[in-house]
Amino acid sequence: MTHPGSTSSTGADFLVLHALRCVGFTGLARVAAATGLSEPDVESELIDLAVAGHVSHTAGDFGGWGLTEAGRAADARRVADELDSAGTRASVVDAFERFLVLNPELLDLCTAWQLRPVDGMLTANDHTSPGYDARVLDRFVDFDRRAEVVCADLSRALPRFGRYRVRLANALARARAGELDYLTDSMESYHIVWFQLHEDLLATLDIPR
Amino acid sequence: MSWIRPLSPEVEEPVDVLGGKAYGLAVLQRLGLPVPAGFVIGTEACRAFLRQGRLPDGLDDELAAAVAQLEDATCRKLGGSPRPLAVSVRSGARESMPGMMTTVLNLGLGTTATSALAAETGDIRFALESRLEFVSSFAAATTDLDAQTIEAVVRQATGTEVADARTRLSVAIRAVEDAFAQRTGRPVPDDATEQLGMALAAVFSSWDTPRAKTYRELHAIPADLGTAVIVQAMVFGNRDDHSGSGVAFTRNPDTGEPTPFGEVLFRRQGDDVVSGRSSTRPLSKLADREPDVWASLLDAFDRVEKYHRDACYLEFTFEAGQLWLLQVRPGRFVGTAAVRLATDLVDEGVIARQEALLRVSPLHLQRVHTRRLAVDGADLLTRGLGACPGVAIGRVATTSDRAARMAADGPVILVRPETSPLDMHGIAAAAGIVTARGGPASHAAVVARAMGKPAVVGAANLTVTDDLVRAGGRTIPAGTVIAVDGTSGDVVMGSPRTTTTATDPHLHRLLGWADEVSGDTSVRPEPQRLAAAHAALLGR
Known part of the structure; x- marks a missing residue:
């Protein structure tokens, strides 16, 4: 199974383990979306990881897969090894700093998509003003052009980051095609993917939140 | 020059x-x-x-x-x-x-x-x-x-x-x-x-x-x-024990009540207040600690309100007991607060009824019916920024994993230092969200709004450790019932009374004036009653 943004050196088991680290407690579908692997492949990896004691499954309405303490530690080791062998820490740090400059703007945009000023009062954006929505969407597109540069640098430093570019572009394309929940609301929305990227950068550089 | x-x-x-x-x-x-x-x-x-x-x-x-x-x-x-x-x-x-x-x-x-x-x-x-x-x-x-x-x-x-x-x-x-x-x-x-x-x-x-x-x-x-x-x-809010800085509304911007509202930081410079980096004290503390500064501030409130004929927002610093003002602008009240302010200003003889009607946007009346905590008698635990309106009442959970587990047995309020993508399942399971850090555009706020969950972010002096939440000098264990008002930012103990402003006497009065102006007393939605008055007043 090949998937954008992965390389043969990044094993599927690590991709799945690390996806849980960045996505948090979740189900197969979201791990598949995060890794680009198929759901059966994800499940197979998760079962192996569970045998190794790195992940566990919880049943119930809010159930799913999550890392164990051992899994979190294993992920931290593999992330550190990966960064060491790539020898690209400086580039990742540089990209992270540029990410932090973009981050507040993305949050402004998400807020603007959710809340629309009406006679000076912010109210839930009911998407009844096409002009307003178009303005916000335009700014997302403009933002994405700048985000793309940072993502490209990250992918060069560590190829597994390439998956974020694919997911962000997909979210934006779907929003532009009229699926309004792909900016801030759906589980594969621009905002959620961006935040997983944030979590991933913190995990990769071992910076506490 | x-x-x-x-x-x-x-x-x-x-x-x-x-x-x-x-x-x-x-x-x-x-x-x-x-x-x-x-x-x-x-x-x-x-x-x-x-x-x-x-x-x-x-x-x-x-x-x-x-x-x-x-x-x-x-x-x-x-x-x-x-x-x-x-x-x-x-x-x-x-x-x-x-x-x-x-x-x-x-x-x-x-x-x-x-x-x-x-x-x-x-x-x-x-x-x-x-x-x-x-x-x-x-x-x-x-x-x-x-x-x-x-x-x-x-x-x-x-x-x-x-x-x-x-x-x-x-x-x-x-x-x-x-x-x-x-x-x-x-x-x-x-x-x-x-x-x-x-x-x-x-x-x-x-x-x-x-x-x-x-x-x-x-x-x-x-x-x-x-x-x-x-x-x-420069005036130095960090100069000595009789120095500090703050921001203030001349009236309460959530309710419109004629009570000064704001935050103060003792022995700190103004940027710390505005940035939200530090934990502030309620403005009323100033009255106890610096009565002279407080008296000067009240005098300033009076003068700026008279000038603007409106509630106002001010930024100030006091250095060694001397008050300095650094910014003023009209308060820009909306929703419930705008209704209360407009009717009070009529009673105070500051504006006429017609102007009161024009100061409230019909569109704002939709917000007036959001569920709110009744202010009287509530036991306040902490206060932050309301990030998503509505009221949620439930038991405190301090991690997302616990929130997801506890939600099976009834509503849960997720209380976190801040949230990250790792908290998505906890936010999804919770009825309401409280975070210690973050502003209206923080992750917690954005996600809470996406899911329509009442949320308070940037709650003052809130710390979360293991199974304990500390705020306002109190420590409460996970499982304690609290209530969250995502409009005012109040987080209170227990399950207090809630109101929607259908019973608001100020709104009732304002709409009475509106009907007099429009000459239409038929039964219709409140925004329409106010809009009809606007149309009559503006000759449209």
């Missing part, structure tokens, strides 16, 4: 030139209220800077003359000794763009001036603290380092030090200076004139950051206005 105007009651230029902040300061001066001496560099200079990529010709000379005047007025010397002058350099565009633009505080505090300030006040800690604020805000303004990164630099440098305050401050200053030098290949300039030129250029440039552009685009603010820059003699 052509680029620069003194900050004075006589200044005649319009708000387009002076910017909203300086215009408001001139109003305060006209009302006889205390405003630190200073001058304004008009928006024309910003536009020229953005066109040419450098400070316009002639500005240097005008700046030198304006600084000399300020030095005369204050009997101090910018960056000098033995009586050093420090100034604030603040942006102020015609339309306010909160949090978008740059501010530099304590400019002029080079090494000599810092020593002089220590000698003059006999307080080296105060002088070093002020110098640290200068180098931090200067680095944030003139390099690509942001405030968070600079705070991290300071934390890292001082984290393991157990030394006295003076050593810690010196270490922190050096760390920020080093970070600046690393970025720019040069030290933080010690010369005050050079500092001022760089700060000016930085404030002008901040008009065109991508984030500011986005903000203007979204709020339909013209892109070519430019910002004015206000340079004022």
